[in-house]
Amino acid sequence: MTDKKETHLGLRDEAKGLSSSRRIYNMGMRTVIYISAIIVVALLIFLLGYILYRGLPNLSWGFLTSEESVVKDIQGIGPAILNTLYVIIATLIVVLPLGVGAAIYLTEYATNRKLVSAIEFATETLAGIPSIIYALVGVLVFAESLALGKTLIAGAFTLVIMVLPTVIRTTQESLKTVPQSYREGSLGLGSGKWHMIRTVVLPSSIDGIVTSCILAIGRIVGESAVLLYTVGMSMQMQDFFRNGLESFFSASGSTLSVALYVYAKVRADFDLAFSVAVVLIIITLVINLAANLAGKKLKRQ
Amino acid sequence: MNEQSLHNSPEEAVEKTSRRKGKAGARPLESVMQLIFFICGFIAIAFVLVITIYLIISGLPAIREIGLVDFLFGTEWASTAEDPKFGILPMILTSIYGTAGAIVIGVPIGFLMAVFLSKVAPRRLANVIRPVVDLLAGIPSIVYGLVGLMVLVPFIRETFNTAAGESLLAAIVVLAIMILPSIISVSETALNAVPKEYEEASLALGATDIETYFRVSAPAAKSGIAAAVVLGVGRAIGEAMAIMMVAGNVANMPDLLSSVRFLTTGIAVELAYSSGLQRQALFSIGLVLFLFIMCINVILNVFLKRDKEG
Numbered sequence A: 001m002t003d004k005k006e007t008h009l010g011l012r013d014e015a016k017g018l019s020s021s022r023r024i025y026n027m028g029m030r031t032v033i034y035i036s037a038i039i040v041v042a043l044l045i046f047l048l049g050y051i052l053y054r055g056l057p058n059l060s061w062g063f064l065t066s067e068e069s070v071v072k073d074i075q076g077i078g079p080a081i082l083n084t085l086y087v088i089i090a091t092l093i094v095v096l097p098l099g100v101g102a103a104i105y106l107t108e109y110a111t112n113r114k115l116v117s118a119i120e121f122a123t124e125t126l127a128g129i130p131s132i133i134y135a136l137v138g139v140l141v142f143a144e145s146l147a148l149g150k151t152l153i154a155g156a157f158t159l160v161i162m163v164l165p166t167v168i169r170t171t172q173e174s175l176k177t178v179p180q181s182y183r184e185g186s187l188g189l190g191s192g193k194w195h196m197i198r199t200v201v202l203p204s205s206i207d208g209i210v211t212s213c214i215l216a217i218g219r220i221v222g223e224s225a226v227l228l229y230t231v232g233m234s235m236q237m238q239d240f241f242r243n244g245l246e247s248f249f250s251a252s253g254s255t256l257s258v259a260l261y262v263y264a265k266v267r268a269d270f271d272l273a274f275s276v277a278v279v280l281i282i283i284t285l286v287i288n289l290a291a292n293l294a295g296k297k298l299k300r301q
Numbered sequence B: 001m002n003e004q005s006l007h008n009s010p011e012e013a014v015e016k017t018s019r020r021k022g023k024a025g026a027r028p029l030e031s032v033m034q035l036i037f038f039i040c041g042f043i044a045i046a047f048v049l050v051i052t053i054y055l056i057i058s059g060l061p062a063i064r065e066i067g068l069v070d071f072l073f074g075t076e077w078a079s080t081a082e083d084p085k086f087g088i089l090p091m092i093l094t095s096i097y098g099t100a101g102a103i104v105i106g107v108p109i110g111f112l113m114a115v116f117l118s119k120v121a122p123r124r125l126a127n128v129i130r131p132v133v134d135l136l137a138g139i140p141s142i143v144y145g146l147v148g149l150m151v152l153v154p155f156i157r158e159t160f161n162t163a164a165g166e167s168l169l170a171a172i173v174v175l176a177i178m179i180l181p182s183i184i185s186v187s188e189t190a191l192n193a194v195p196k197e198y199e200e201a202s203l204a205l206g207a208t209d210i211e212t213y214f215r216v217s218a219p220a221a222k223s224g225i226a227a228a229v230v231l232g233v234g235r236a237i238g239e240a241m242a243i244m245m246v247a248g249n250v251a252n253m254p255d256l257l258s259s260v261r262f263l264t265t266g267i268a269v270e271l272a273y274s275s276g277l278q279r280q281a282l283f284s285i286g287l288v289l290f291l292f293i294m295c296i297n298v299i300l301n302v303f304l305k306r307d308k309e310g
Helices: A020-058 A061-065 A078-109 A113-128 A131-145 A152-176 A180-188 A193-204 A206-222 A225-230 A245-250 A256-266 A270-300 B002-006 B009-024 B028-066 B068-073 B089-120 B123-138 B141-160 B168-192 B196-204 B209-220 B222-238 B263-271 B276-309
Strands: A067-069 A074-077
Touching (some): A020 B123, A061 A270, A113 B028, A152 A206, A152 A225, A180 A193, A206 A270
């Protein structure tokens, strides 16, 4: 890719004495390429510009941090931001050990090829299932069968299944980049397999694990269907820690994406919805930059 | 890729040594950890099984009660009526039309944009556009729904003079824009992976650069591009929240300018308040959607595998 521009001969089509049909083909195809590029770029600029234009005026520190109150006529997404954080933390606490463990099993332990391909097929299947099906499963399995109700925990467990493939795949990729000689060296010095994984393999693939975290956070922040039905759409501040774990298990509330839905579709308060959209875009931007950085570091290794 | 590492002889050797140690029982922690990792690895399979079994168990009763033919081919969905009707043909057709429409609009533009980014554009311009495309790929789908609701829906209402702009057309455009970033980046990756020698040979034989892109590079990258299309289909057919905001959600037979309900939105709209047979019917819709997605996944796998081998 580095010097692909060298393949261009630098000759204009006309200069080559082409037949007229070839010239028309060239002109036509070149035109549609440029038209598509212009459409896409215009779309990118319009989308971002429009969202920023509608959302920025209402964005203030108070809106980001305060809890909404009808009495005091305050609008605020403080609770939604906190809820998003709680859901992210609760999901990652469960999914990281599972996902990293599964990746370790696949790259370090598994010897049965059939089992490996079965696990990989299952991972791909999970990655392809749309979020509304996860919402159904979350409602069925966690909210009803396990009687967790519409709570943060039910939502987090559902998200665990949803982001598991992302964590497994990204971690697996980075585990594969750990040189075989590291493993041999460690084992040769007499360490056991688990000791070798803990002291050699995991530390050298920490970038990949971080990347998988970032990607998982991205999916969680963007998710709305699952959270709408399993965590609910309350916009009030939840005091998760007042009664210790008990309130953590019974708390529900909307995350940022759900708050956007509530503003737009339930309350028809579109300007505030756009402000939430701006916050989401900024978060996405930060996540993308972080993932790129971690990815670059991974590549350098 | 994994197969490679399995046949790596040093690793096999490593495998044997560690197993011997495990058998000797010198390190009980080792076998405990191996078991834990095995369970972690197995859990993905367990999740798939749980989802499949739950969907089948909770989806079948309603289908049995309504009758498979009435359910799949009934043209009327009136779940809360006195004499409820549960025909999901309008939703199936809407999902198919909506997805097809999004693909017809999104794939050509996305593919041409990928050609632009990969081959035509100056590298500096491409490096500016690419992160923006990635940003759009990461933006939550509900944001697309919001912009569609505020821009597209009024536009359609005024242009076509309809009572409500919420329509299949709005949903198709929103879906097309939503799948665009992933189609662009997957096709671009495929185009970039075409060996440079192919293109050089084509240019040396007298083809112009445009001819080279479309007659040499694109065919060489065709399985990657096909994977992009299938990925787009998967995303479009599975999207719920964005199109719930722009499609109007009335279970009409699909028509470009009328309010429609997709399979996904059919579940999403009623999930919050439904009960009894109505709720069970939602799980049946979920089962149908799940089967659709499984078919798409199998097709995607075939393409990806062929890509890896070729």
